Amino acid sequence: PRHRRPRRRHDEARQEDPVFWWQGDVGQGVRVAFTDRGAGNLALHTGDDADAVRSRRAALERSIGVPGGSLVFLEQVHGTDVADADRDDRPAVPTADAAVTATGVPLAVMVADCVPVLLVGEGPRGPVTGVAHAGRRGLLDGVLERTVEQLRARGARGLSAWLGPSICGSCYEVPAAMREEAVARVPAVAATTSWGTPALDLRGGARERLSALGVGVVEPTADTGSSCTLENEQLSSHRRDPGSGRIVGLVWGTGPRGEDAA
Numbered sequence: 001p002r003h004r005r006p007r008r009r010h011d012e013a014r015q016e017d018p019v020f021w022w023q024g025d026v027g028q029g030v031r032v033a034f035t036d037r038g039a040g041n042l043a044l045h046t047g048d049d050a051d052a053v054r055s056r057r058a059a060l061e062r063s064i065g066v067p068g069g070s071l072v073f074l075e076q077v078h079g080t081d082v083a084d085a086d087r088d089d090r091p092a093v094p095t096a097d098a099a100v101t102a103t104g105v106p107l108a109v110m111v112a113d114c115v116p117v118l119l120v121g122e123g124p125r126g127p128v129t130g131v132a133h134a135g136r137r138g139l140l141d142g143v144l145e146r147t148v149e150q151l152r153a154r155g156a157r158g159l160s161a162w163l164g165p166s167i168c169g170s171c172y173e174v175p176a177a178m179r180e181e182a183v184a185r186v187p188a189v190a191a192t193t194s195w196g197t198p199a200l201d202l203r204g205g206a207r208e209r210l211s212a213l214g215v216g217v218v219e220p221t222a223d224t225g226s227s228c229t230l231e232n233e234q235l236s237s238h239r240r241d242p243g244s245g246r247i248v249g250l251v252w253g254t255g256p257r258g259e260d261a262a
């Protein structure tokens with residue numbers, strides 16, 4: 001099943017509506033989604049044409065029904081800073097690897113092998129939501145712990161996390177010393193490639209960290225192929241193809257509050 005062929009070529013859909021690897025209604029008027037390459041590259045930092053990226057982002061906003069320009073993207077630096085999307089004085093593009101909101105600001109996180117994590121909890125005045133970019137560095141340094149801490153500081157209870165497509169433990173080869181260092185900090189990342197060399201299972205690490213924090217973990221599967229970014233060419237993988245850009249994880253509100261926040 002890991003090697004099921006894509007049902008359609010991403011190129012054919014590129015000029016049309018954005019294409020999602022998976023999306024779902026998660027209650028409280030909140031939806032979560034992960035794009036695939038059918039939505040095109042959504043990152044401004046990969047050398048792609050900036051106007052084309054902006055128009056893809058605008059198409060994505062129209063598609064999910066949020067106001068143009070309202071979707072918050074981050075300047076991701078493999079750190080552990082968590083942006084407060086509710087602050088009036090926040091930069092348009094915060095430098096952070098996670099973001100949280102208690103007012104329904106639509107959030108995006110870009111990935112191409114790292115794990116996109118979307119979080120939703122119940123707050124005192126409606127849903128509290130967040131996104132996090134869990135790559136090797138961020139995962140080991142505690143980006144998930146810091147994001148959950150910030151969500152709970154806003155009153156979030158009953159947190160759940162949706163883990164999106166990422167490179168799997170059978171594909172993510174690393175030097176033995178790197179695996180050793182990682183496993184010492186998050187044992188669940190220990191993995192071996194399908195060809196028998198040291199590897200990391202970032203998703204397994206994220207799953208273990210979130211579970212330890214008392215967060216319910218959901219790992220959606222799509223009928224369009226593997227959730228491994230390296231194996232599924234409909235997904236962006238920096239390792240397979242550095243030019244494949246970035247897919248995104250999204251969390252947004254569909255209720256009246258989201259419209260008020262506009």
Ligand SMILES: [Zn+2]
Nearest residue numbers: 168171228231
């Ligand atoms: Zn894989």
